[in-house]
Amino acid sequence: MVLLGNILLGIAALLLLVFTFETFGKSAPGGDAGVGWAWTIILYYLATFVCLALVAGIIGAQGGFAWVSTSGSGARFLWVAGGLLVALLGSMFAGFREGGPILFWLGNFLPATIQLLLIIGLGILLNGGTAYRLPLLVAAGLGAVPCGLLLSMSLKIKAERYVAAAKSIGQPDQNDLRMIGEIERHDVSKNISNLLIFTDYNKATWVREPALAKLKSRPDWQQELARGLQDRWAPEVFTFLAGNAVDDKSLFAEPLHAGILMQAELIREKIGEAYQQHHLYSGQFLWETERVLKTLEQFEGNGQDYRREMQALRAAFDAPCKTQKPDFVCLKDLDKWLKKH
Numbered sequence: 001m002v003l004l005g006n007i008l009l010g011i012a013a014l015l016l017l018v019f020t021f022e023t024f025g026k027s028a029p030g031g032d033a034g035v036g037w038a039w040t041i042i043l044y045y046l047a048t049f050v051c052l053a054l055v056a057g058i059i060g061a062q063g064g065f066a067w068v069s070t071s072g073s074g075a076r077f078l079w080v081a082g083g084l085l086v087a088l089l090g091s092m093f094a095g096f097r098e099g100g101p102i103l104f105w106l107g108n109f110l111p112a113t114i115q116l117l118l119i120i121g122l123g124i125l126l127n128g129g130t131a132y133r134l135p136l137l138v139a140a141g142l143g144a145v146p147c148g149l150l151l152s153m154s155l156k157i158k159a160e161r162y163v164a165a166a167k168s169i170g171q172p173d174q175n176d177l178r179m180i181g182e183i184e185r186h187d188v189s190k191n192i193s194n195l196l197i198f199t200d201y202n203k204a205t206w207v208r209e210p211a212l213a214k215l216k217s218r219p220d221w222q223q224e225l226a227r228g229l230q231d232r233w234a235p236e237v238f239t240f241l242a243g244n245a246v247d248d249k250s251l252f253a254e255p256l257h258a259g260i261l262m263q264a265e266l267i268r269e270k271i272g273e274a275y276q277q278h279h280l281y282s283g284q285f286l287w288e289t290e291r292v293l294k295t296l297e298q299f300e301g302n303g304q305d306y307r308r309e310m311q312a313l314r315a316a317f318d319a320p321c322k323t324q325k326p327d328f329v330c331l332k333d334l335d336k337w338l339k340k341h
Contacts, residue, residue, distance in 0.1 A: 005058040005126045012051040013119055019044050019095075020112045038096070045092045048115065052088070055122050056080055064125045083140040087114050090143025093150055110146065114139045172206050179203075183210045188218045193228060196236040201243025201294075212244065226251050229259030235266065235288050242294035253302045256295070260309035263292055264316040275322040282326040289313070289330040293337055307341050314338060 019041075059065060065080050091114040121135030172180065179198055186195050198211035215221050228237040229252070237259060246252065267285055274280045292313065296306060314334050317325075 001058050002126060005055045008051045008055050009119055009123050012048050015048055016115050041095055045088055049088050052118055059125045087118055087139040087143035090146040091115055093146040114142050176204055176207055179207045183214055188214050192224055193233040193236050196240045199240045199244055222246055222248055222251055226255045229255040234259040234262040238291040238295050242291040249302060253304050257309050260313055263288055264313040268316040268319040271319045271321050277323050280326055282329050286330045289334055310338060
C-alpha cells in the first residue's frame with residue numbers, strides 16, 4: 001500500500017509540473033479558449049484531488065492521522081477531508097487568477113506552493129516520518145486565503161445589490177422611465193387607446209398618475225371611453241375602468257353591454273385562429289376577463305343586468321378550435337360570477 005501511495009504522489013507531482021509549466025504567469029484567454037482553459041484547470045484539480053485523497057486514505061488506514069483529532073474516527077475523517085479540500089480549492093481559485101489584483105498576484109505562486117506542501121506532508125506521513133504536521137497545516141492555511149477572499153467578495157457584491165435594491169424602492173426603474181417617456185410623447189387629441197394601458201391599477205404611481213392626467217386633459221375623455229367600449233379597443237377601456245373612477249357612471253351603463261360582447265368576440269376570434277397547441281395556454285385571457293369582472297364590481301348597482309353578456313363571454317371559450325384547448329384558468333372566475341348573479 002505504501003508503494004501505491006508513493007506512485008500516486010509521483011503522479012500528483014508530475015501533474016503539478018505540467019500544470020505549473022502551462023499556467024505560470026498566464027491569464028485566462030477570452031472567448032471559447034477561456035472556457036477550455038477553465039475546464040482544463042478543473043479537470044487537473046480533480047485528478048490531483050483523487051490522487052491525494054487516495055494517499056490520505058492509505059495513511060488513514062495505517063493510523064497516520066491519529067494526531068489530528070481525539071474525538072473519534074468520524075471527526076478525524078472530517079478534519080482531514082476538509083483540510084485537503086480547502087487547500088486544493090484555494091489553490092484552484094488562485095490558479096484561475098480571477099477576482100482582483102490580490103488573487104491574480106497570489107495565482108503566480110500559491111497554487112504550486114500549496115500542492116507541493118501537500119505532496120511533501122503526505123509523503124512524510126506515508127513513509128513513517130515524524131515532521132508531518134507543518135506542511136499540511138500551512139497548505140490548509142494558505143488554501144483558506146483565496147477561499148476567504150472569494151467569499152468576502154461574494155458577500156460584498158450581494159450586499160451592494162441589496163443596498164442598490166433598497167435604494168431603488170420608491171423610485172422609477174428603467175422600464176418605468178420608458179413608459180413615462182411614452183406618456184409624455186403621446187398625443188391625446190388623436191387617440192386615447194394607447195394611453196389606457198398605463199392607467200391600469202397595478203401600474204406604479206409615477207406611471208399611472210401622469211397617464212391619468214394626460215387622459216383627462218382631453219375634455220371628452222369619458223365620452224371617448226364610452227365609445228371605445230363599442231370598438232375593438234374595448235379591452236383597453238376595461239383596463240381603465242377596472243381600477244379608476246369616472247365622473248359620470250351613467251354614461252357607461254349601456255355601453256358596458258356592448259363592451260362585454262366585444263371582449264367575447266375578440267376571445268372567440270383568438271381561439272378560432274389558433275391552429276397549433278402552443279398558440280393557446282392556460283393563463284391566456286386572464287388579464288382580459290379579470291378587468292371585465294373588476295369593472296362590473298365598480299358599476300355594481302347601476303340598474304343594469306349584464307348576465308346575458310357575461311354568458312356570451314363564457315360561451316366564447318367554447319368556440320371551435322383547430323387545436324386542443326387548455327383548461328383556461330379564467331373560467332373559474334367567470335363561472336363563479338355567473339353562479340353568483
